[in-house]
Amino acid sequence: xxxxxxxxxxxxxxxxxxxxxxxxxxxxxxxxxxxxxxxxxxxxxxxxxxxxxxxxxxxxxxxxxxxxxxxxxxxxxxxxxxxxxxxxxxxxxxxxxxxxxxxxxxxxxxxxxxxxxxxxxxxxxxxxxxxxxxxxxxxxxxxxxxxxxxxxxxxxxxxxxxxxxxxxxxxxxxxxxxxxxxxxxxxxxxxxxxxxxxxxxxxxxxxxxxxxxxxxxxxxxxxxxxxxxxxxxxxxxxxxxxxxxxxxxxxxxxxxxxxxxxxx
Numbered sequence: 001x002x003x004x005x006x007x008x009x010x011x012x013x014x015x016x017x018x019x020x021x022x023x024x025x026x027x028x029x030x031x032x033x034x035x036x037x038x039x040x041x042x043x044x045x046x047x048x049x050x051x052x053x054x055x056x057x058x059x060x061x062x063x064x065x066x067x068x069x070x071x072x073x074x075x076x077x078x079x080x081x082x083x084x085x086x087x088x089x090x091x092x093x094x095x096x097x098x099x100x101x102x103x104x105x106x107x108x109x110x111x112x113x114x115x116x117x118x119x120x121x122x123x124x125x126x127x128x129x130x131x132x133x134x135x136x137x138x139x140x141x142x143x144x145x146x147x148x149x150x151x152x153x154x155x156x157x158x159x160x161x162x163x164x165x166x167x168x169x170x171x172x173x174x175x176x177x178x179x180x181x182x183x184x185x186x187x188x189x190x191x192x193x194x195x196x197x198x199x200x201x202x203x204x205x206x207x208x209x210x211x212x213x214x215x216x217x218x219x220x221x222x223x224x225x226x227x228x229x230x231x232x233x234x235x236x237x238x239x240x241x242x243x244x245x246x247x248x249x250x251x252x253x254x255x256x257x258x259x260x261x262x263x264x
Contacts, residue, residue, distance in 0.1 A: 047109045047138055048076035049239065050100065054118030054144075055161065056084055061117060064227045065235065072236055076107050082123070087160040089119075089171055093127040100127075100136050111138040113239050117226050118196070119161065121145030121188075122171075128184040129175060129210070137184045141238050143225040144194050148172065148202035152195070167202070179209040186212035187238040189231055189263070196222040213238075216262040230263040 049069060051062040059079035066077050080099055086092050100112055114137050116124040121142030127133035128140055149167030156162045164171040190203035197203045205212040215238075220228050 045109075046074055046076075046239075048078060048103050048107050048112045049074055050096075050103060050112050050114045050124075051077070051079045052096065052114065052116045052120030052124055053079075053081070054120050057117070061226050062115070065115070065232050068232045069236065069239075074239075076103075076109070078103055082120075089123055089126055089161060089164050090130075092123045093131055093133075096123055096127045097131055097133055097136075100133065104136065111136055113137070113139045113141070115141045115143070115235060116145060117143045118145055118222065119165065122147070122165065125175065125186070125205075126171070129179050129182055134183040139185045139187065139239060139241075141235050142186070142188045142203070142205070143231065143235075144191060144197065144203050144222045145188065146197060146202050147175070147188065147205050150196060150202050151198040176207065179207060182210055184210075186210050187215065188212065189215045189217055189225060189234065191217040191220045191222070191225060193219055194222045194225075213261060218262065234263045 051059065051066065053059055053061050058081050062079050066079060069077055078099075080096070082092050082095065103112060104110060114124045114128075116122070121140070122145050124133075124137070124140050125142065125145070125147065128137045146165050149169060149172040150165055151167060157166065163169060166172070186205045188203060188205045190197070190200065192200055194200050194203060204214040206214075215234055217225065217228070217231060217234075220231065225231055
């Protein structure tokens with residue numbers, strides 16, 4: 001526990017230094033010319049990867065993960081910022097949908113992969129599960145996302161988004177509703193020392209209708225999840241379709257298992 005806290009404090013210090021670099025939206029490549037055909041998502045053509053940060057954070061949190069993906073052959077990487085004044089997960093999910101449509105139009109890909117840290121993963125899940133985003137999102141990787149809600153920091157419940165992340169909120173209950181035929185594949189990384197998840201298992205995807213894999217991370221705090229080398233490597237593997245297919249055969253949440261996967 002002490003080691004994880006020390007690592008989180010070190011990462012927080014470094015992140016505070018980098019935070020100003022991620023305040024603005026990143027520059028976008030120009031859109032494809034009209035009439036340009038769409039590129040296939042499968043095979044050797046990797047879809048764009050969209051990264052969505054957590055509560056009161058910005059895209060700078062994905063600096064190391066983004067560099068790692070770029071070094072290993074991912075060419076279309078987009079780190080999005082949503083407003084720090086965001087007060088509703090559903091509205092943020094609708095905005096994410098508009099961004100995804102623009103990214104697909106600009107890159108020529110029909111689908112994207114999404115990586116969401118903490119609240120960012122919840123926004124992306126709502127888009128994929130409840131707004132028809134499963135037609136666009138191939139794989140959603142979440143890092144320390146409160147899929148079952150979290151009871152940490154009750155004094156922050158004055159903020160509407162924090163209330164939506166509470167166990168039993170209308171948003172969490174909506175996500176527990178039926179989701180037959182959802183085409184998005186879910187990979188959730190959850191840590192046994194995540195200080196912002198209460199209980200820590202709340203960061204797992206346990207919905208019986210969703211094809212998912214839960215990856216247990218040991219000895220890593222909440223802030224360290226997007227930058228820890230073992231997690232970064234695990235995310236890369238999760239975005240490889242063959243890797244997911246092989247692991248998911250025995251990891252559907254209906255079995256009641258964590259999926260038997262772990263890193264770190």
